[in-house]
Amino acid sequence: MLDYTLFLSLVVLVSVEHASLAPAPLQIVNEELTHTEAIRDVETPLNLTRTNFERLENLSNRSRYVARSCKEIMDRYDEREDGLYFLTTANGMVYQTFCDMTTAGGGWTLVASVHENTHYGGCTVGDRWSSQQGNNADLPDGDGNWSNRNTFGTAEGATSDDFKTPGYYDIVAEDMSVWHVPNNFPLEHWNLAAILRYHTSNRFLRLYGGNLFELFKRYPVRYNIGSCSERGPAVPIVYDHGDRESTKMFYGPKSRAESEPGFITFRPINNERAAMAICSGVKPNTGCHTEHVPNNFPVEHWNLAAILRYHTSNRFLRLYGGNLFELFKQYPVRYNIGSCSNRGPAVPIVYDHGDKESTKMFYGPKSRTEFEPGFITFRAINYQRAAMAICSGVKPTTGFNTETFASHSLNEG
Structure with a gap:
């Protein structure tokens, strides 16, 4: 096996309502039939033109929806298809984002993605979630984007660059979903390409103001904020794709011995006193090694890990x-x-x-x-x-x- 480094984009979605029902089998069958029909249309030039026009018209009609979250779109307009939709904030700002309408009952709104494309470019231009001004102890909050109202990026390019929507601070949510997607995959392949997908189900965001904006105001992502014992909440997760064993393999050997998979941990702090916003998939238990290393899968996990x-x-x-x-x-x-x-x-x-x-x-x-x-x-x-x-x-x-x-x-x- 040839070794390579895989850089990931962390795609973060939230749900405004606890979803306990799995998607109905009929929905899955219908999606497969639609995909088959689309392929058939592609093979026929006349159908291709007509189908594309109808498809664009249907997508354009989504701009008429009035809702603050994907869950509201699903409930008000009976939409069940994953894809791009338009949402409106409480102040009337309209923006476009991705809606996951199928996982765990559907209604998940993409509010952020964290993109990384090099181990060596930390805190440089483009690192909006940390700092674009270098490792500077005089700027302990970096750019502060975990707890401010800045927005950046586009939904369609969320695996090629950092992304943050107004929904990050506007939507009052209950649960959170995370997808680990290799860089540069187009939106229509995120679900297939994701190496891990999981979500919380205990409505934990109710305890922290209803969104990540409020949570990180309580647990600031700031250099020298404290020791590793002063981390934020660790929330158990439900796996949609992957499991605890495959999650462990995304961390270095020492980190694996000091963490427990099956959680999303907020504001963990490492040996260098640097606060990380999210330690996704694990809960540190004895140490401060929190570096994410997607490499070196053992043979028993090759099948699951294969893209x-x-x-x-x-x-x-x-x-x-x-x-x-x-x-x-x-x-x-x-x-x-x-x-x-x-x-x-x-x-x-x-x-x-x-x-x-x-x-x-x-x-x-x-x-x-x-x-x-x-x-x-x-x-x-x-x-x-x-x-x-x-x-x-x-x-x-x-x-x-x-x-x-x-x-x-x-x-x-």
């Missing part, structure tokens, strides 16, 4: 000596072996988890226009005439942009 899983089914290895050893003797992975047209075989795949659209999101913008998803390509060659052993998930069609990462296994079949 994509697929296999070939055409017995192609029979043609190449029966294994990768023999295949790469026929197609050496060697610098300057040839041009991109000298690649090895491109073999179609069957998806076990994920799909062609989610596969495309693992490649850069230019690469996406130069390949076709749904294949494993052997001995792909890039612009620098470097041969890559496996271009996993795609088949290059016109260009040379082949950089990616992957994990591989074989079946004797």
Whole structure:
């Protein structure tokens, strides 16, 4: 398995009403039928034009809704589809955000996302939730955005940049949901791409003013605010995808020994006396190691942790000596072996988890226009005439942009 670092966006939603009912099976069936019909329409150009127009008209009609939360939209207008909606604050400000209308009864409103794209750029421009002014002990509150009314970002770009809506301080909520989504996934794939999804169910926000804005006024995220024993509340969670064991694997070895999974902890404080806003998924119990490290999954959690899983089914290895050893003797992975047209075989795949659209999101913008998803390509060659052993998930069609990462296994079949 090739090792890589996965940067995540923490997508935070709230619910104004305790939701104890699971979505009805009929709703799930209807969603699947709608998706199938949409695919069928895409394959027919005439239907594509008509369906897109009707779809845009339906989405446009959402701007007429008057509600302060997604729960109110669901109750007043009988909406059951996940997606973007318009909400209105108590002062009349209209804004757009994402509504999760299916998890745990639906009605969850996206109020914030916390995006990180590097281990080395802390407290620099773009780090709106901490500080854009560097690590400065003279500015212990950083930018203070956990407990002020600043807003930033867009709902559709919430996994590519920090995001905060007026709903963060305007909605009086009861519970909170968190999705761990890899960076840069488009909104329509968040649910599928999320490595973990969970929510609270005990209406804890009633005790802290009804939203995170009020909670963090009581528990300020401030440098040198206290010791690790002075953290905020630790609230138990219900898993929608994932479990306690997979949650533990997102933390470093020492942190795992000092924390208990199955909670959202507010305002934990680490060894350097720095207060973190949210320690998501765990409750520190003996120490102050709170760093989030999504890496080094043990073998027993590979299946759950995998963002994509697929296999070939055409017995192609029979043609190449029966294994990768023999295949790469026929197609050496060697610098300057040839041009991109000298690649090895491109073999179609069957998806076990994920799909062609989610596969495309693992490649850069230019690469996406130069390949076709749904294949494993052997001995792909890039612009620098470097041969890559496996271009996993795609088949290059016109260009040379082949950089990616992957994990591989074989079946004797």
